[in-house]
Amino acid sequence: MGITHLKQLISQKGYEKIKHVVRRDKLVLIFQLFYFLLLFLIPVVLYFLFKNYLPAILAHNIWHPAVLLGISVYYSAVWVFLFAAFLDYYLDTWIITNDRLLNIEQEGVFARTISELDLYRIQDATSEIKGIFPSLFGYGSVYIQTAGEKARFVLEQVPNPHELRKKIMDLAEEDRKFHNKK
Amino acid sequence: MISFPLSVLLIPYAGIIAIILFFVFINIKNLARYRAEDVISFIALLIFLIGLFVVGYFSYQYLSPINWTESISITLPSIKVGI
Numbered sequence: 001m002g003i004t005h006l007k008q009l010i011s012q013k014g015y016e017k018i019k020h021v022v023r024r025d026k027l028v029l030i031f032q033l034f035y036f037l038l039l040f041l042i043p044v045v046l047y048f049l050f051k052n053y054l055p056a057i058l059a060h061n062i063w064h065p066a067v068l069l070g071i072s073v074y075y076s077a078v079w080v081f082l083f084a085a086f087l088d089y090y091l092d093t094w095i096i097t098n099d100r101l102l103n104i105e106q107e108g109v110f111a112r113t114i115s116e117l118d119l120y121r122i123q124d125a126t127s128e129i130k131g132i133f134p135s136l137f138g139y140g141s142v143y144i145q146t147a148g149e150k151a152r153f154v155l156e157q158v159p160n161p162h163e164l165r166k167k168i169m170d171l172a173e174e175d176r177k178f179h180n181k182k
Numbered sequence: 183m184i185s186f187p188l189s190v191l192l193i194p195y196a197g198i199i200a201i202i203l204f205f206v207f208i209n210i211k212n213l214a215r216y217r218a219e220d221v222i223s224f225i226a227l228l229i230f231l232i233g234l235f236v237v238g239y240f241s242y243q244y245l246s247p248i249n250w251t252e253s254i255s256i257t258l259p260s261i262k263v264g265i
Contacts, residue, residue, distance in 0.1 A: 065188060065248045069195045072241040076202045079237055083209055083230045090226070091216050109208050112216070 013099065019171060020096040022164065024157040025139035029089045036082045043071050084109055094155050098171060101144070103153060119168075119175035121147045127165035144168065183257050189250040206234065 012018070050057050050067075057063045091106035101122075103115040122144055129140035140161040144153040158164055209230075213223055 061252065062188070062254050065245070065250075066191055068244050068248070069191055072237070072245065073195065073198050073202075075237050076199065076234075076241075079230070079233050080202055080205050080209065083226075084205070086226055087209055087212055090223070091212065106212070106216075109205060109212065112212075 012097070016097045016099045018095060018097050020094075020164075020167065022094040022096065022155065022158050024089060024092060025137065025159045027133065027137050027139065028157045029086065031133075032085050032089070033082070036078060036085070039078050040075070043074060094158070096168060096171065099175060101153065101168065103155075115153070117144070117146055117153055119172040120179045122168065122172040123147055125165045125169055125172075127161040129161060142168070183255050185253050185255045187250065188248070188252045188254055192250065 057067065088106050088108070091104070091112070093102075093104045095102040095104065099119060101117045101119060103113075103117075105113045105115075107113060124145045126143045126145075127140060128143070129135055129138065134140050134157075139157055139159050142155040142158060142161045142165050144155070145151065146153060155161070155164065210227065213227055
């Protein structure tokens with residue numbers, strides 16, 4: 001990730017250092033790409049079905065151009081939604097500094113949410129790996145309980161959640177010591 | 183019996199393609215705004231634009247041979263009213 005862009009995005013403070021930049025596990029994107037690959041194959045399957053069982057439709061003077069127009073629209077839409085799904089994955093980021101935890105979430109095409117949490121407000125954290133694929137590939141969620149306005153922060157489908165939880169708690173402890181000295 | 187040119191089918195097609203292009207524009211805008219300095223973003227955008235071009239090219243290849251000026255007729259079912 002471009003570091004200059006990142007610093008501008010979080011309005012980095014003078015004493016603040018970016019410790020971790022976390023994104024959802026790559027397998028989450030791969031599973032979505034596999035789903036879109038199946039969507040791409042649907043018209044191909046339908047074409048062979050029409051060719052073998054309903055050849056009249058492919059020869060019809062109205063249905064044939066209508067089917068072609070429909071397929072053109074279908075592939076255009078699937079390709080654009082695939083890109084939107086990639087952006088939804090790639091623009092979701094959790095940035096952990098020595099002072100804050102930032103949740104930057106792209107919610108669809110028209111919404112983007114940025115939440116901040118001061119590390120010293122973290123009360124406790126829970127990490128969870130649940131399900132067949134998460135267990136096989138080691139990704140899961142980290143739930144952070146806070147004393148702030150937003151009571152719970154969730155880092156979803158992140159790699160090595162147990163390790164990440166420990167890192168967050170260590171940073172929170174250091175930040176609490178820093179604030180207590182003040 | 184109603185007759186109309188086949189090109190009438192292109193009107194809703196153009197409308198839907200316009201909506202899709204709007205989403206293309208919004209996606210590119212989001213990427214440019216939030217990932218300005220990123221090689222992966224640039225590669226993803228490049229792949230997306232190439233894919234869009236491929237879809238457009240093959241759409242043109244399959245749709246251009248069709249005679250869109252051909253008139254098509256639809257016979258409406260007759261309604262008999264018994265008085």
